[in-house]
Amino acid sequence: MAAPESGDGNNGAARMVTLISSDNTRFEVEAAAASLSQTLQLTILDGGGGGGDGIPLPNVDSATLSKVLEYCIKHAPAAANGGAPNATAVDRAELERFDNEFVNIDQSVLYSLIMAAHNLEIEGLQSLVAKKVADMIKGKSPMEIRRTLGFPDPTPEEQAEMNAHMLEYGWAYE
């Protein structure tokens, strides 16, 4: 995995840690990037994950972890600057472009990312993926939401149930 320039102030190479996915793939990544995960941060601060050890992540498979780390590596420099108050508009625009592109994914990948982001407590990623789903729902009628989320067409019973329900909750659909 390509390492961005070190922003941690240490001279020499940035500290690396190893993460091990549920399917036993090892990922070597800068400690600064992995530390975007609140879950991992303490372990890393305690010196874990270095050398041959590696931090096992039994709930995250390699496909998902690879995607998560892509996000972390991209966002680590800005996070190291404390939310990058001195970031240029270009930097911010680039991150935004990256984020938009990043969540342009299949729903099953989105699902895995939501679970992993919560599991690893990566705040920015949690917000990003939650917002993606919220955007899929926002401003749509129930039938449109069902289509967007990929529900099967309602059976006649389901349809009747939905109609009755909408009558009961009429205030919400005004």
Next chain:
Amino acid sequence: MDMAHHCYKNAGGEEDDRISGLPDEHLHSILLLLGSTTDAACTSVLSRRWRHVWTHLPELSFRYEYREKDSRSPSPDVDPELSTLDDGDTPVSPSPPPDPSSLLHDFDTLVSGSLEDHFCIRSSHAAARLVKLVLLRHDRNDDDDPVVSDYT
């Protein structure tokens, strides 16, 4: 979770629904981003899975449009409706907001009926730790000036 990524398709050619399979807690963080509890409540019609998800939202947020009619004197008894929150297990005792009390007075007369509806439908709402009222005020200058009152 399987590593190989399958892209299931339903009859409509879209991907099959995975979002409904998320734990409630995760769905809550999504519903909170919709901006209002009313919008979140709309998802209850989607399926049985979604029926009660919104009723356990940790925050409630309602938006009402308020149109300034004339100047009024502030009313001290601000929120008779909100006291209906107390009918659940967790007492929510809203303290009077510092500023927009006169607005809230109008707000009450304006929407008391529908607010009561909101809170009578699910008394589990009382578990919410935050009730947020966003009043959109349209005054003569036509600029939207949201007044947000938080009750914690």
